[in-house]
Amino acid sequence: xxxxxxxxxxxxxxxxxxxxxxxxxxxxxxxxxxxxxxxxxxxxxxxxxxxxxxxxxxxxxxxxxxxxxxxxxxxxxxxxxxxxxxxxxxxxxxxxxxxxxxxxxxxxxxxxxxxxxxxxxxxxxxxxxxxxxxxxxxxxxxxxxxxxxxxxxxxxxxxxxxxxxxxxxxxxxxxxxxxxxxxxxxxxxxxxxxxxxxxxxxxxxxxxxxxxxxxxxxxxxxxxxxxxxxxxxxxxxxxxxxxxxxxxxxxxxxxxxxxxxxxxxxxxxxxxxxxxxxxxxxxxxxxxxxxxxxxxxxxxxxxxxxxxxxxxxxxxxxxxxxxxxxxxxxxxxxxxxxxxxxxxxxxxxxxxxxxxxxxxxxxxx
Ligand code: ATP
Numbered sequence: 001x002x003x004x005x006x007x008x009x010x011x012x013x014x015x016x017x018x019x020x021x022x023x024x025x026x027x028x029x030x031x032x033x034x035x036x037x038x039x040x041x042x043x044x045x046x047x048x049x050x051x052x053x054x055x056x057x058x059x060x061x062x063x064x065x066x067x068x069x070x071x072x073x074x075x076x077x078x079x080x081x082x083x084x085x086x087x088x089x090x091x092x093x094x095x096x097x098x099x100x101x102x103x104x105x106x107x108x109x110x111x112x113x114x115x116x117x118x119x120x121x122x123x124x125x126x127x128x129x130x131x132x133x134x135x136x137x138x139x140x141x142x143x144x145x146x147x148x149x150x151x152x153x154x155x156x157x158x159x160x161x162x163x164x165x166x167x168x169x170x171x172x173x174x175x176x177x178x179x180x181x182x183x184x185x186x187x188x189x190x191x192x193x194x195x196x197x198x199x200x201x202x203x204x205x206x207x208x209x210x211x212x213x214x215x216x217x218x219x220x221x222x223x224x225x226x227x228x229x230x231x232x233x234x235x236x237x238x239x240x241x242x243x244x245x246x247x248x249x250x251x252x253x254x255x256x257x258x259x260x261x262x263x264x265x266x267x268x269x270x271x272x273x274x275x276x277x278x279x280x281x282x283x284x285x286x287x288x289x290x291x292x293x294x295x296x297x298x299x300x301x302x303x304x305x306x307x308x309x310x311x312x313x314x315x316x317x318x319x320x321x322x323x324x325x326x327x328x329x330x331x332x333x334x335x336x337x338x339x340x341x342x343x344x345x346x347x348x349x350x351x352x353x354x355x356x357x358x359x360x361x362x363x364x365x
Pocket of ligand 1: 020023024025043044045046047048049050051052199
């Protein structure tokens with residue numbers, strides 16, 4: 001199974017919609033998933049992610065639009081004819097069956113021979129690091145082990161596509177983070193085209209080749225984790241991926257400004273003034289005690305006062321009230337020797353931002 005019998009296949013979603021009465025759960029969504037790609041559908045609750053995944057799986061019929069695997073239209077095929085593996089949020093394992101019987105189930109449905117079934121079950125249990133667990137009862141397994149068994153059952157028949165609906169949401173934080181990396185490694189070994197749904201942005205950033213962000217049933221942006229983080233298309237995405245504050249900018253004769261001070265950016269075209277916001281990521285801001293001689297003349301300097309300093313173990317979070325009236329956060333890595341020399345609550349400070357880190361985003365309409 002390290003060399004999949006079926007090569008990875010691309011998926012093409014075109015003008016796909018799903019309406020429930022007047023509710024547009026998914027509206028006119030089009031995008032391509034590359035062969036072998038790990039794509040995550042990300043968005044807030046109710047944004048249409050699960051509905052989209054269920055249409056790909058075949059459990060929900062689109063109102064209109066097309067879903068193709070390679071060049072084959074699958075919209076009219078029932079789920080079992082799509083050759084898609086699926087991991088559900090609650091795992092949907094059969095509690096009365098052993099681990100081995102659960103994993104063998106899709107192979108039995110496909111009428112595979114006994115020797116092949118035994119061999120594949122053994123192999124896939126090794127892949128999910130539960131070798132030797134065939135005879136255990138599902139009820140005797142921990143949450144993390146159940147998750148692995150659900151994954152094993154989804155991939156045992158070498159499906160063309162693997163779908164996962166919030167696969168890790170039932171696990172605690174630490175196990176979730178370990179499993180994110182394990183599933184990603186398994187994906188890389190098997191090379192299977194994978195589509196996963198989550199509302200956890202960190203999980204999406206950790207696991208995906210690309211992330212498709214949804215808002216109100218529509219595709220808001222599809223991009224690699226780094227592009228999404230560095231170049232979010234608008235304020236909604238910037239706020240949803242990572243932490244950020246937004247400063248309202250005004251247009252002056254010399255360009256954009258915040259509180260009368262110039263903003264310098266490295267990137268190209270800017271949205272119309274009045275709608276422009278400066279996105280500030282806490283880890284990109286620099287913080288220095290205000291120079292008594294006055295502020296530097298250059299751009300991207302924000303005078304203000306420290307409200308609180310929060311110790312977070314690996315970092316320190318400074319809440320700063322800017323003279324322009326907005327509150328922003330700056331994060332510094334914790335380098336123990338610096339602690340006492342850093343500004344304290346009440347201190348006058350200047351925050352600054354490299355030109356390369358100054359990103360303008362559009363306010364939503
Ligand atoms: P969550 O993260 O909470 O699961 P989601 O992004 O997966 O959210 P969906 O479950 O796809 O969102 O739901 C999208 C919208 O469609 C929601 O407003 C939901 O209430 C509605 N919806 C989903 N399924 C049905 C249904 N069978 N009948 C009516 N409305 C539905």
